[in-house]
Amino acid sequence: MKISKKDALEWFEYLSSLSGDKTEVYKRFSPVIESTIRQIELSVNKKHEDMKNEISDLKTLKGRTYFVGDQQNFPKGCVSCLFGDGLGGIRKTHKCNLLCKFCYYHDNIDNQESIPDGMWEIGETLFYEDDIDLLLSIQKKPSGIAYVYLEPFLEIEKYYGIIKKLSDAGIYQHMYTNGSLCTRENLKKLGEAGLNELRFNLGAVKCSDQVIEYMAMAKEYIPMVGIETPMTPEFYEAFQEKKDKILKTGIDFMNCAELHFGEDNINNYVGERMYVARRGYISPLWSREITLKLMKQACDENWGMVVHDCSNHTKYSRELNKNSKQGQPFGATTYVSEFDRFLPHLFLATLEDENFKFIEEEELPEELKLENCQEEIEFLVVEEEDEMYDGFFDDEDEEDNE
Template identity: 25%
Template sequence: MVRETPYFSYAVRELPKGCQLCVRGEKLVLFTTGVCPRDCFYCPLSPWRREDVVYANERPVKRVDDIIEEASLQEAKGAGVTGGDPLARLDRTVEYIKLLKENFGEDFHVHLYTTGALATRKNLEKLYDAGLDEIRFHPDLFNPNSRLFKVEIENMKNAFDFDWDVGGEIPSIPGQFEGMKWYAEFLDNLGAKFLNVNELEFSESTLKTLLDRGFQPVSDESAAIKGSLELGLKLLEWGEENTSLSYHLCTAKLKDAVQLRNRLKRMAKKMAKPYMEITEEGTLRFGIAEYGDLDELYEFLVEEAEVPAEWLYVNREKGRIEMPEEVAVELADAVEGDVKFFIVEEYPTWDGLEVERIPLP
């Protein structure tokens, strides 16, 4: 039967190994290129990610050591290799998979997403030899009569020549039930293990396109698309009775409330400085002071306000002095002049995205 998981998602039979690690925040997201043979109208990538760029989580990769550092910071137990289509830069992708396996061992689980357009037997053999554990195919179900779709479907058959987990991964797009059923049966007949279905969401880059096509959000507070979740559940119910595949319906809530939060919590343990508090959401909460001359402010806080120097950190890159929240609260009441105090919450990520700022007093 279709069951609800503890992660706000839905499943039939066993979750793929890649998903098991992902929901616990244990998967590094390794974006090896934004280049892709397709241009799907629902692709959520931002414009700057549609270039030939590499990211490990939020960190731009300038050297291979950036990948190892990010995985270590996260204490990752695996990686999800994505894009674009990682096969569009096959040699780079192969190099990174080998790098992760060499540094973290054979048990470091790596799964990869691909359209299948470039999944020739020769290319798949390179991925397999590099140590790839799981491959997920996302053919263009919207254009089943196109030449590219026929290539994708034919190439998928090559994957079953290798001893790894093979499955599919598709968005749940209202109006596409027949195509989704066809794909599930196709996978099942080939001997695939699973089909992952993702609740469709608006992104900044797809909002206008999806609205123009008649899609609507679930609510004013949600980026999820109306009808997508229900369609996904309908497919799972059908698939349980008509195929032997495992299914996982990955919801918008899972991505935001579970996967991201669990990853942030893992990273926060490594990133948090002594004066920072780790919140339930995995963000870092602390106080800051802003002033034109940071050296002058630091000297004043240590010598005049008698704040212990070990409680203060001068962050020149962000133009502020950081400190424990309670110290900022006390100083905001006591210090007069142009100094501004705030409580901030930030992601413990490479970019340190600020998610909240509270002025004091």
């Protein structure tokens, strides 16, 4: 079924107006919802393909991701993620010195569970640093690991020892930072400990001149240095203003992350045009479009660094690869939505946009036309609301009410 944009808008406006638990409504009319989401995605995919066709030197890593530039500068942490054991994260620092609009922890950043002193979270298990030798002697070492969650430079002195242990074991290591707490001293110590790759979230600091200088400094000590940041209009504007200075740092790559939403950052973006990629991540339409614009610009202007399309497609490939390496059944994936419920109002801006067109449309069958379904929907909603009160009082409360 290829629902028309007009019918899709009418349905989603109506679904957004309903109150209470609408689980049964969504289940009963899932063909309408699924068709709408798919129609939006098809249109978005067509726009992306048209933009990719305008990039003169677009390259791919076996179809798993896209990039432009010299493949020698492609981030090896991403190679590990897409072809190795997946994205193995080591967690230590549960705080950040900044609060970014796009942060996946935004609404709960002050409530993140801490890692006990002297311990590290690896594979959802807590280890003492002294346990690392034992772990490496028993389990197969990963192709690579990443230091994630949240800003490691808040306590960077705690990282040198574990980086040295894993470096001696021959494990490729990369780290994420917003860069605002870097110094020549801590960058040098990271390089001496054996960190292979450092990624700066330049969008978090609005392309700060100081952090750009730290990127150049990091290149003196760490083999691979690059940018990894969600693509937002704010970043695009700031990057264009500082482009020449950024390119002069000699960094190797820029990972253009397609921003996606979860429970803790969605409130900052309600009202933006959105789509769902492969029934999983929800993203704003402009995010990957910014990536593709930058990739074209990099080709046209010969930037000299890799620009990598870290898109929802790439993350989908990442999850397929990870599951295959973990012995999951053929086709198994953990690429899913960050939300445990459907939120029709998130897609109203897309459907209301007169310039956003569906590629092909069909008339709805009579049994799925909104005017023929409203009575049934109202019944389902009322029924659900009644069920919400079943068992609300326990036996003692019922006796008191009698």
